[in-house]
Amino acid sequence: MYLENKNAMDKSTDYDVIVVGAGPAGLTAALYLSRAKVKTLVIDSGIAGGQTILTHEIANYPGIERISGYQLAHIMKKQAESFGTEIKINAEIERIVLDRRIKEIKLKKNENIYTAKAVIFSLGGRSRTIGATKEEYFKGKGISYCATCDGDFFTDKEIVVVGGGNSALEEAVSLTKYASKVTIVHQFDYFQAFPHAIEEAKKNTKINFMLNSRITAFNGDEKIESVDIENIKTKEITPFKTDGVFIFIGYLPNTELVEHALMLNEWKEIIVKSDMSTNVEGVYAAGDCINKKIRQVTTAVADGTVAALSAIEYVMNFKSK
Amino acid sequence: MLFTNLKHILTAQEHANILNENENVMVICGRMGPMCIPVYGIAEELEKQYPHVKFYDMEFDNPESHVIRNLPEVRSFMGIPFVIYYKNGKVVHATSSIQTKEQITSILDNVFGK
Numbered sequence A: 001m002y003l004e005n006k007n008a009m010d011k012s013t014d015y016d017v018i019v020v021g022a023g024p025a026g027l028t029a030a031l032y033l034s035r036a037k038v039k040t041l042v043i044d045s046g047i048a049g050g051q052t053i054l055t056h057e058i059a060n061y062p063g064i065e066r067i068s069g070y071q072l073a074h075i076m077k078k079q080a081e082s083f084g085t086e087i088k089i090n091a092e093i094e095r096i097v098l099d100r101r102i103k104e105i106k107l108k109k110n111e112n113i114y115t116a117k118a119v120i121f122s123l124g125g126r127s128r129t130i131g132a133t134k135e136e137y138f139k140g141k142g143i144s145y146c147a148t149c150d151g152d153f154f155t156d157k158e159i160v161v162v163g164g165g166n167s168a169l170e171e172a173v174s175l176t177k178y179a180s181k182v183t184i185v186h187q188f189d190y191f192q193a194f195p196h197a198i199e200e201a202k203k204n205t206k207i208n209f210m211l212n213s214r215i216t217a218f219n220g221d222e223k224i225e226s227v228d229i230e231n232i233k234t235k236e237i238t239p240f241k242t243d244g245v246f247i248f249i250g251y252l253p254n255t256e257l258v259e260h261a262l263m264l265n266e267w268k269e270i271i272v273k274s275d276m277s278t279n280v281e282g283v284y285a286a287g288d289c290i291n292k293k294i295r296q297v298t299t300a301v302a303d304g305t306v307a308a309l310s311a312i313e314y315v316m317n318f319k320s321k
Numbered sequence B: 001m002l003f004t005n006l007k008h009i010l011t012a013q014e015h016a017n018i019l020n021e022n023e024n025v026m027v028i029c030g031r032m033g034p035m036c037i038p039v040y041g042i043a044e045e046l047e048k049q050y051p052h053v054k055f056y057d058m059e060f061d062n063p064e065s066h067v068i069r070n071l072p073e074v075r076s077f078m079g080i081p082f083v084i085y086y087k088n089g090k091v092v093h094a095t096s097s098i099q100t101k102e103q104i105t106s107i108l109d110n111v112f113g114k
């Protein structure tokens, strides 16, 4: 009788812990959970790996000298699955209920209600877009968010790089391998990058700077021909001829799903305590979506570990509560 | 070499044969990079939901992929992957750069039916 029930449970949609987000934080949490025999489901709206699949090479993950982000993600996923984690990718969440003892998650185009005693949100972040007219239309037709992917399409062309942080300045320098001229458009009159990145960009003769400036529109027919650039101080807008625009203006946390359910800070990051618990009992958060300063794979996996161990303790004490 | 679970097209001849033999075909022409990997992943997932569509990939840096890179429909493309949707051997839709699952599903539904 006990065995029959157990088998029925295994096929059901009831879990001990559901992890939302299969980036490094979520996959690490899943690894710890399933290794502790906690029945775990990971749900991701995209594919497993999160932002690591946006990274051509990771050279600062201890123990592995160099690895592509894709490979690292693949290993992390395999490792979690080997201990029994189930992973649902390309699954969009329609509804979440967190304020009950048993949490519920309903996916789009799926009749099941997935339940769990605890939920870990490891939602990560995404590239910020400019939000100017026709940005989506010109994606792949002059607008790019990845220099290593698309740089060679701009050989001997004149391009714009938007942003003033490390990514923008480093990618601007790397794009000078292809482009004949790179203009960095940045909203402030100072850069937020490390001094060595600023120095590299400044000494590159192919790079020009337009500070206190922002793009307000992308123009062209089939592909980008020019952008409108506003001088933020004078408010003057001038058209600027360009063949392409690379955008590196930082990241936003993917917390829209939980913005009405969990406490967020002014930057829309989930507020957690040191054990990764949120303001809702049985709900934890980890990785780039929480209130913290350093966003790296190492910090994400550390958060995922802490969240999992806290969730395991919570699940163990669940019955006695 | 593309490390995906999709079927790979390696030569221009193979590409021609596939178009000859199948009514609905989607080909993702890309590299193992950040803008392409999510699109392969989505296609792998959608393969089961669209049994009436054949899904393939082809390596962008394979010289044989000129059959895709030289299509008039991709003339303005400046972002990989190039995704081409063929009906009865004719290009009916093409996209450049990363796409979301919703965008891909909506194109598949539109050009090939659910």
Ligand SMILES: Cc1cc2nc3c(=O)[nH]c(=O)nc-3n(C[C@H](O)[C@H](O)[C@H](O)COP(=O)(O)OP(=O)(O)OC[C@H]3O[C@@H](n4cnc5c(N)ncnc54)[C@H](O)[C@@H]3O)c2cc1C
Pocket (backbone or CB within 6 Å): A020, A021, A022, A023, A024, A025, A026, A043, A044, A045, A046, A047, A048, A049, A050, A051, A052, A054, A055, A057, A058, A059, A060, A061, A091, A092, A093, A122, A123, A124, A125, A126, A254, A257, A286, A287, A288, A289, A295, A296, A297, A298, A300
């Ligand atoms: C271009 C680039 C290069 C980088 N290089 C390095 C590097 O060299 N070294 C390093 O240590 N770090 C690097 N980073 C940072 C590192 O990738 C991140 O810090 C790390 O991936 C964060 O892990 P995470 O699990 O918190 O979030 P993410 O990796 O962002 O994963 C979050 C996951 O949650 C999913 N998700 C989001 N919303 C939902 C939802 N509503 N429902 C379901 N799923 C959802 C997403 O699809 C995603 O898979 C880089 C980042 C970028 C963008």
